[in-house]
Amino acid sequence: MNKYEVIVIGSGIAALTIANCLYKNKNVILFTKSNKLTSNSYKAQGGVAAAMEKEDTWEEHFLDTLTAGVFHNDVHHTELLTKNAIRYLTQLINDGMEFDQDQSGRLRLGREGGHMKRRILHSGGDATGKNLMDFMFRNVQDKLTIVENEMVIDLIVQNDQCIGIVTKAVHGEIRQYFAPFTIIATGGAGQIYKFTSNVETITGDGIAMAYRAGAVLADIEFMQFHPTILYKNGEILGLVSEAVRGEGGFLQNSRGERFMEHVHELKDLAPRDIVARAIYQQLQKGYDVFLNITQVKNFANRFPTINRICRLNGIDPDKHLLPVIPGAHFMMGGIKTDEMGQTTIKGLFAVGEAACTGVHGANRLASNSLLEAIVFGHKTAEAILTSDIKLPKNCSVLLKTNSESIILPTKQEIKEKMIAYAGIERNEISLKRVRNWLESFDFFNITVYDRRWEEIEIVNMLTVAWLIVTSALERKESIGSHFRTDYPKTPAKKIRREITRQIQKDSIRARGVEI
Template sequence: MFMPKSDVVIIGSGLAALVAANRLCMEKNVIIFTKSSKYNSNSMLAQGGVAAAISSDDDWSTHFNDTILAGCGHNLESAVKALVQEGPRYMEELIQQGMQFDKDEAGRIKLGQEGAHSIRRILHAGGDATGKALVQFLLKKLCNKVQIIEHELAIDLIVNDGSCVGVQTLDEHSQLTSYYANHVILATGGCGGLYEHSSNDHSIVGDGYAMAYRAGADLIDMEFIQFHPTLLYVNGHCPGLISEAVRGEGATLVTKNGRKIMEGQHPLLDLAPRDVVARVIFEEVKKGESIFLDITMIENFSSHFPTITSLCKRNGISPSDGKIPVVPGAHFMMGGIKVDSYSQSTIPGLFAIGEVACTGVHGANRLASNSLLEGIVFSNLMADFILSQATRPVSQKALRDERPTVQSKNQLPTKEEIKEMMMKSVGIVRSKRELEEVVMVLEPYIQLKPKELHFNKEKICLLNMITTAWLIASSALHREESRGGHYRADFPDVNKVWDHRTITRNALEHAVVN
């Protein structure tokens, strides 16, 4: 049997994946797999910028303190230091390589303000299209250097003798292939697609978490989901994100009668940490209020925010009216696959970068615009580590295409049922009873394997959604406190000091609460 092999396999095509590939491809053979198009990633949708202390008025220690404060003290301090100390250097490298960030009339890089930052330190590109600009820049650099295989779903990691040695994939024709590699890197993004309202690309449903869990890797802090306060809300749907940079330029959250809802809620008002703002909007909506971003004070809004202006117009909203309807939606996973300072998981040979990884930098609540920086910094640190290591032998054991001859009787919940359940019971505000119900509903499906689903792509994606949803609900049930992105209505004021809690297969194998 032909078993393709490379030095490095990367699963995912967002910023973290492309930064890693850019560093590794000069010395390693690199293959990138993505289940959709190479442009389907949360990075492509990132309107906000990159937070970095590059100004003479700024300092890494200030960025450090802002990150710890936003993360409710749950951050891993060594990881935060690496992020904020190394960030400016890697940003300068990107600029030297030709990446263009927005500049002012004097030719200096413009720095924006966003929530919970104590100083203007956000670099933007294309106004409100920073992620897209970064992805396109890196794809151009990688042209003809890296093989990118689109529309091929990674379904399971291959683990031989306790080490990850490859990945199984399904192509558009349901052809099952085993790819072997010295290093396997998960860069699959988060899991916003588990929720009815989300800023994420439609393809981002938690595949990486589920694959890592099935392989036996440890996961950590899965209960911490950040809900972005301002998703465009039209006719019950959320077609896109309204960047926090809009509030950074002075926009305020108001009711239809003009009442400013953040007054008296937090000293930073509309620029309070995202978990605070999201809960205030959530409570207002529960009372029947409609919430809007008042943008009347922002001059030249359309030229300042061209992506948002286009998004609004496509959905029948005119920014010139001065108010944009918004609701909170699932935005970012702070937890994920447990990794060390070089992005190594607990399985030798398996690495994780970007949102699918838990480096510890975000704590219980991510500081705005730290996500793109995380992808840049830790992908570079990981690449340096991989390049410094001697090539390890890879055990290639042929895997049989074991397709069951008997039709599986498992009737999986639908995608819509999962999204509704997660938004209602594992969303912005949670409680023990609702979390227990979700855990019990999803528990029976956790032991299913892709082969039991006849290697059907749609069903495997559903299984990944179910597995990740169960991990989040189980973790949220175990954390009896409110902190950052995890808010328990039955423990609203409890502030215990918790360590980062690791999730292993054994720890959550029987998480149903009787």
């Protein structure tokens, strides 16, 4: 029997943070359905947000996070995120992780949308995710078991406790692994949309598995669309980091109009949901949209990854106009957890984008995603190290299969439907249309054990798409990334005034406040 102390599903920053914290004390096995470097984390061009300068405070980072999230955030968890950012980033630096510095040896801090201060740490310009993962993999090399190209297809739950996982190897063999602690760190579900920044493997697997197992989900309707995805001839080429706008880049339409000037007080550095909708509306009018980088100094050196992607695809950065569209980027909701990563199922934890800690509210603040993975990865590891959860004596499980033929849509069909009817703007008619289409496939009654990998991914995509659409129909308001054209927008300014007043009055929880 394959027994371990900790099972980690995923290989991004959240998974690696936990592995780095646990390998000295626990027997850890980590699974990824592709190779270990195929993840959104590895592609992350943005940085990690932390109030590292004397002129900045975690309280200001906290308020910027609440503002971007339209005050839908879990306030206590958001405090944990922003206050612990300094501690864990300092620890990473002390351990040898190198972030970009200026000529005097001080951290070179960038600014991105929604931040009122320069507080973004980058590594290698726009290669922060890659450098972080390389650093973390070096630390755990040969110190835990890493299983590549083996897909985790379901959780094993016995008497309301998660005791392990079922996997499928490339050649089709079904395997079972058991552990008292199972951690889902599989990322979000960007691949259910036609336009996305996510890698091809991000098909909502972890969220779908947790739903099938009976875990509580939250805020699943909140899918953030990144405003600037590099786009040419109908093809997604890659992400253009928000840091480009932080260094002076600005948006314009094909008529040369800087349309963000009249949309928000922060203009091109407004929160992502606002910028994405503004671009979407320009596209609906028939205009193309470009990111103008004329004012970005040393673009090729500052953003080498983006520069290389442009040149490889026939886009000349020296002409200063990068064609962009919005694309599905980050899911704010997911598997509901407490501050220690514990889900509503004993022994099952979730970290990173697959989890819903509530720190992002209705719209994630730029560069808080890697931060969430790091902070709550540490918190989850702490919980596991102090937990007394044990496996039951009998872990044998009989898997039920159903080899009947099934009719499923293609991945592309799901992507087309979701972008058309449940994308940046939604309404009851469009959401019901796509929900009816999704429900025409009886995916709820499909057992995944005897299905091919692609069929399992399609079942997971259908599941998460249905969850998003159903939740979007339930939330009859426009807030953050969930924008319904048939319901009014939440009066965020009024909410902000009330919370800001409370913060100013009690000076945040550091001095005893309960918000």
